[in-house]
Amino acid sequence: MRATRGFYEIAAADPGRVAVVTDTAAAVTYGELHERANQVSHGLLARGTRPGDAVVTVLPNGVDAITMMLATYQIGAYHVPVNWHYTAEEVGYIVADCAARTVVGAERYGHALPGGFVETGALAEGRPATPPEGRRAGSMMLYTSGTTGRPKGVRRRLIELSPEDLYPILTRKSWRHFGLPPDGVHLLLSQLYHSAPYGQAMMALQFGHAVVVTERFDAGETLELVERYGVTNAFMVPTMFHRLLALPTSIRTKHDLSSLTHLYHGAAPCPPATKQAMIEWLGPVLWEYYGSTEAAVATMVSSAEWLERPGTVGRAIDGLEFTIVGDDGAALPPGEPGMVYIGGINRFEYHRDPSKTAAAMRGPLYTPGDIGYLDEDGYLFLCDRRTDLIISGGVNVYPAEIEAVLQEHPSVADVAVIGVPDPEWGQRVVALVQPAAGAIPGADLTGELLAHCASRLARLKHPRVIEYRDRLPRTPTGKLSRSNLRKTYLPL
Template sequence: MTLSAASVLAESAERRPGHPALVFGSERITYADLWRATRRYAAVLRDHGVGPGDRIALLLPNTPHFPMVYYGVLALGAVVVPVHGLLRADEIVHVLRDSEAKALVCAGPMLTEGAKAAEVTGTALLTVLAEDGADGADGPPRLDVLAERGEPLDHLVPRAPDDLALVLYTSGTTGRPKGAMITHLNLVMNVHTTMRSPFDLTPDDVLLGCLPLFHTFGQTCGMSACFLAGGTLVLMSRFDGPGALDLMVTEGCTVFMGVPTMYLALLDAAAGDPRRPALDRAFSGGSALPVKILEDFQEVYGCPIYEGYGLTETSPVVAYNQKAWPRRPGTVGRTIWGVEAEIAAADREDRVELLPYGEVGEIVVRGHNVMAGYLNRPEATAAVLVDGWFRTGDLGTKDADGYLTLVDRKKDMVLRGGYNVYPREVEDVLMRHPAIAQVAVIGVPDDKYGEEVCAVVRTRPGSEPGPELAADIVSWSRERVAAHKYPRLVEFVTDFPLGPSGKVLKRELTARYSGGS
């Protein structure tokens, strides 16, 4: 049996050769042209010694070069190792060494860090979007220039379903980032399954590609699912609210996928721009979406938001609100086809002990989406793959209808005076305060209670941060949540530290505000 994830693009190029696959600025690239360019990139990589099983790192922004290199690597039977675009050289060195990358394909604007890392590790370097070195005479070989005059690869290299397609590095919230090994079967099944439900993508859909393609949400749910459907992906090189709103209106986008911070930015943009895109549906993932933001977005933009849940290690989608069942705001819906999710006792590390409906515990997952393991990390793999289940590290509940509700990350839970406080629950309440635009609840050390609940707040325009507003937030929340849950401390920020998928980095906030507690 053979299977190649490159067929996602190859088959749509056969079915819809003249249909626009990509829009990037003034460029309109058809499926036939995208697949031809991809095969030319593959041929150049092959001529530089890349073959089946080789790991090729990609340090690329959101441009058409990303899918061309991505599917070109897969077409050769090699393994794609996407690199977060904001990493520094030392961090890139870790990815290159840990993955044993044979080559790094780096965009010109990212060469300052990428070239340093490649030199330190002795990794072969190829570039796109670079100014010099068209054929290697004055610098690294330019993959894009060489591909223009090359002959396309004439066939996909066959792979087994359990061969690796991707190594996706986690965000490294606990120590060095780990490489999740995603097989061709993992990837193809997640793309095929989610294209149909929850995303319901069709050849007529136009999706705004504003999520970073180096991240699994933008890469698998956005790019690959859209290409499999034969739709059109409108790429943004970098997300901003006003720009995204303008692009969706101009290009007639019907589908939006984003993380909660993007929904906040689009709400801010809508306050200054009366135009509205013809969106049919929107999908949220990456982190929990406060119900208040969901309600506001649906009112302002006139389309439903379907919230879901996934992880790097699950290829990525686990569950989503889906058209086949009623949407339930505040939940992440039901599992996708072929995937199971249950709730297990969070304090049983060595085994999976399933809990009844309604009880809070750790979400565990099994199905076609679960990774093969962490690269070079047998102990870390054994810690999360237990009794045939993947332990997510997320706390949640499941009701009798199969809907999952995220409570919080195990490590984000605040233990105040012996009582568990789940930050997301408090955040959902605080988001209804009229002065709060965005909030993150964290625990900071406290001599009396062990940890104290602290709300880190970005205020709405017209609200003045300071002691008076902080006192108001404390008293307001005291009336709406239990005595052990409401924040006694309030800190104000203008911006939140964000990870690659747009998640608020609570560990940085905790470190920032723990010193004086």
């Protein structure tokens, strides 16, 4: 008898197994979650959703968000989870760009959904709890920004297979590299509108794990949850490590954390000293991976490997390979930094932006835009994340988007947004503003500019610091060098 293939078969074979645990309601079993996902699938189909259509969700972490992941995944839809911090303008752009068939939201975020939305309960109400006909696997489609300042959806090719038949392919290509057993407890600490938490929560459910859900990260609570539920695996970003290590020793040592065997991290560079301290505290349970929304997981490195090569983000997983390319377009030898290209990734495109797709590719190779080098054994070391990208608390913040908003203000003649080191967040957003003629730099103007951002940008994108310059250096072609600006700013 063959092994079960993922969530849907596990739910049928063991419906009483615990699937989702939250602090706001009773635990939900695999059988209950399966029925709920089936009902929502029927609700989406009744609203005209067909394979390849997009379904936008603006939901907090919880049973509804996980239900939408599973419901869209079995009807061949593209699930587009959107950051609930976004403004109505930002959400509206994504809804229009992906031509969303349905927008699913929560009442608490209704102010960001002026075009209307349906709640998960309304989709499920009165619908059959049996699986829909013609089931086929869907995919998430996350929006990621670039130099244009407008986010683009990362759209993967859909395969005409059921979720059960896709399961062994995903296991062979990616999931097996995580080294998880078929039973366990996953602790969800980050928001499901990010690719890594989304992917790991989905993987945990496909493996039959219980998923303990939090809406927001709290360092002390995290340790208590690990002990209470016997958590075996979780995903974190370095900012979380920083906050955990800042806890008093009495708090850090009072909980039994021995159940934890796999603590994954990624999404942002981790200072070696921070990672070393985490390993010394928890033991060799840290696993780091490098990738992107486009490439998914590209490397994996254990604690033991990392201790032998501090700073590495690992070697390419089976089926993938790295090529480091110099400015002249030639491949570079080990030890020499250049643009990182990844070969062997699943096909993707930026939705409605073929030029952006082409710019990210070099034949069959894809680049996240990072600079790095390989050692003699094929371990990848990153020198710098994308040239202009700011990573704050593990979240990608794109300077061009913020600059475009600030440049709308009549008191701004020119602006450059850069990321500078921050001990807690990794980087913080700094705006260097050249005031327009007649504008007076100072606290009043800063207040005006932040107020201007309030309705246009999520708060996480607001500059933490606004400073004023007589002028900003630009080349004759108008290009701004943020790397040079960072160098001149940091000594101040």
